Amino acid sequence: MPHDSLPRPAAPQPDLAAPPPARPAQIRRVLRLFRPYRGRLAVVGLLVGASSLVAVASPFLLREIIDTALPERRTGLLALLALGMILTAVVSSVFGVLQTLISTTVGQRVMHDLRTGVYARLQQMPLAFFTRTRTGEVQSRIASDIGSMQATVTSTATSLVSNLTAVVASVVAMLALDWRLTLLSLALMPFFVWIARRVGRERKRITAQRQKQMAAMAALVTESLSVSGVLLGRTMGRAEALTRQFEQESDNLASLEIKASMAGRWRMAVIGMIMAAIPALLYWATGALLALGTTPPSIGTLVAFATLQQGLLRPTVSLLSTGVDVQASLALFQRIFEYLDLRPAITEPARPVDLAAPRGEIRFENVSFRYDPEGAATLSGIDLTVPAGSSLAVVGPTGAGKSTLGYLVARLYDVTEGRVLLDGVDVRDLSFDTLTRAVGVVSQETYLFHATVAENLRFARPDATRADIEAAARAAQIHEYIAALPDGYDTVVGERGYRFSGGEKQRLALARTILRDPPVLILDEATSALDTRTERAVQRAVDALADGRTTITIAHRLSTVRDADQIAVLDGGRVAELGTHDELLALGGRYAALVRRDTAAEPAAGASA
Numbered sequence: 001m002p003h004d005s006l007p008r009p010a011a012p013q014p015d016l017a018a019p020p021p022a023r024p025a026q027i028r029r030v031l032r033l034f035r036p037y038r039g040r041l042a043v044v045g046l047l048v049g050a051s052s053l054v055a056v057a058s059p060f061l062l063r064e065i066i067d068t069a070l071p072e073r074r075t076g077l078l079a080l081l082a083l084g085m086i087l088t089a090v091v092s093s094v095f096g097v098l099q100t101l102i103s104t105t106v107g108q109r110v111m112h113d114l115r116t117g118v119y120a121r122l123q124q125m126p127l128a129f130f131t132r133t134r135t136g137e138v139q140s141r142i143a144s145d146i147g148s149m150q151a152t153v154t155s156t157a158t159s160l161v162s163n164l165t166a167v168v169a170s171v172v173a174m175l176a177l178d179w180r181l182t183l184l185s186l187a188l189m190p191f192f193v194w195i196a197r198r199v200g201r202e203r204k205r206i207t208a209q210r211q212k213q214m215a216a217m218a219a220l221v222t223e224s225l226s227v228s229g230v231l232l233g234r235t236m237g238r239a240e241a242l243t244r245q246f247e248q249e250s251d252n253l254a255s256l257e258i259k260a261s262m263a264g265r266w267r268m269a270v271i272g273m274i275m276a277a278i279p280a281l282l283y284w285a286t287g288a289l290l291a292l293g294t295t296p297p298s299i300g301t302l303v304a305f306a307t308l309q310q311g312l313l314r315p316t317v318s319l320l321s322t323g324v325d326v327q328a329s330l331a332l333f334q335r336i337f338e339y340l341d342l343r344p345a346i347t348e349p350a351r352p353v354d355l356a357a358p359r360g361e362i363r364f365e366n367v368s369f370r371y372d373p374e375g376a377a378t379l380s381g382i383d384l385t386v387p388a389g390s391s392l393a394v395v396g397p398t399g400a401g402k403s404t405l406g407y408l409v410a411r412l413y414d415v416t417e418g419r420v421l422l423d424g425v426d427v428r429d430l431s432f433d434t435l436t437r438a439v440g441v442v443s444q445e446t447y448l449f450h451a452t453v454a455e456n457l458r459f460a461r462p463d464a465t466r467a468d469i470e471a472a473a474r475a476a477q478i479h480e481y482i483a484a485l486p487d488g489y490d491t492v493v494g495e496r497g498y499r500f501s502g503g504e505k506q507r508l509a510l511a512r513t514i515l516r517d518p519p520v521l522i523l524d525e526a527t528s529a530l531d532t533r534t535e536r537a538v539q540r541a542v543d544a545l546a547d548g549r550t551t552i553t554i555a556h557r558l559s560t561v562r563d564a565d566q567i568a569v570l571d572g573g574r575v576a577e578l579g580t581h582d583e584l585l586a587l588g589g590r591y592a593a594l595v596r597r598d599t600a601a602e603p604a605a606g607a608s609a
Helices: 023-032 035-069 075-124 127-132 135-148 150-177 179-186 189-224 227-235 239-262 265-291 299-340 402-409 432-438 453-458 466-475 479-484 502-516 532-546 581-587 590-608
Strands: 362-369 379-386 391-395 417-422 439-443 520-524 550-554 566-571 574-579
Touching: 023 299, 035 075, 035 150, 035 299, 075 135, 075 150, 075 299, 135 189, 135 299, 150 179, 150 299, 179 265, 189 239, 189 299, 265 299, 362 402, 379 391, 379 402, 379 566, 379 574, 391 402, 402 417, 402 520, 402 550, 432 439, 439 502, 453 466, 453 502, 466 479, 466 502, 520 532, 566 581, 566 590, 574 581, 574 590, 581 590
Parallel strands: 391 550, 391 566, 439 520, 520 550
Antiparallel strands: 362 379, 362 417, 566 574
């Protein structure tokens, strides 16, 4: 990798996915995707079979024209036979359109099922999965991998059935015409199948490499062309280096695309050339039979046989090519199945507990937590009680486990040991609906969708009226600002909300949480990145939001937690001190030292401002 390329995080942990299935098992799994649509596929099969039988009838009509109608000058019979050939062409075309419509519909439904299945499974994955996986990789699997399967999924089933039926019907018809010429025509078929299987394995390997490269390029685009990525690249003078890296990734992809397109192309072309030359071999064989004194086929039989043999060329080559495409597409299916096989670490219990009206009491009982089972504990032996309607502030140095404590209440992670209780019920026993209604989280990193202000706020409560939205905005002290915008609540916030300042985005996030109205509120350093003036405005909104709720505030600036009912000082993942502001100051321990640090920092910050 070039020295100026972007760093790449580690891939998802291998234990998140099941091991790759054996190839037969994988093929059976692919076939199961079509099971809900077997009725429609049966109709396609009937249409294909009927179309193939109708198409095979045409050479027999041609034989009768050459051997009977023309020599005997039977114009009536000639007209009927000619009309029959026209009807077979019309019927075959109509059947072909119908089978294409049905098979394409089935294929698109299967792709829809795959896309929604992968998306739903990713929505169930814990936060840890997304911290280890590049966003572009996830997007590539949903968009690129499934999109690349479109031709295989939408047409493969029909192609296999129609071509196989055409081949079988043609061979049976050829045997009925002349068994000697049939054996001559099919002598090289095992060799053709062997070549196709080898080409298929080669394309499968190249397809897997190509999709990985496409995922890498998608990840680079997602990271470097986001608003944050562009700002970082330009301010760090890395735009040219990123362009070079993208150029290299694109060049690698182009090379793999060429390999994928040309893999086995010459070998498949040789098959086509040999099969196209077989009619000449048939004519030679007929002459040889005549020279040997053996009864040769009639002229009509020979022409009909040559027509059938030429008709056999297209479905045979198509059948071999379809087999190649199926083998190549197994690499794509494997990548999708890897995501479908992910096992969510956080699941709803079989019989979840629903709380109709949560009061909001939070209790930590001997709680310990590790991000890495083999690593050091982030939290250890935490025992805290937050009565309903009261407030707890959590302070401490960076890395003490403050944010993790809040994440455990919202069940973004599960405890390693101990229990987190909401109204006396372990949060692991609660239904997801109860937990999301009961616990609201406002973090330092506010996320806004590229949508209108109203749509961003209504994300918390889709049924909220405009009056509800405005009331929430007033409570968050952002209504006047929004109302003054030219489009008001219909203003599009821009990618990740970059049309708004940090304080404005934070108040929008507060308004969104107010609209949801949770009895328990987790404030994860919601004002730590703001300037003093903006912090005061946001803090007033926070105070309004916290009124009457159980509030756990993870704080960096101690000025925001002085009035908390309890203050817990974390150090090394343990509760080092617990009490009110005055009690902890009188104790003269870690909290008092943090207050002295903040007091000393405030004049310096004011002077620099």
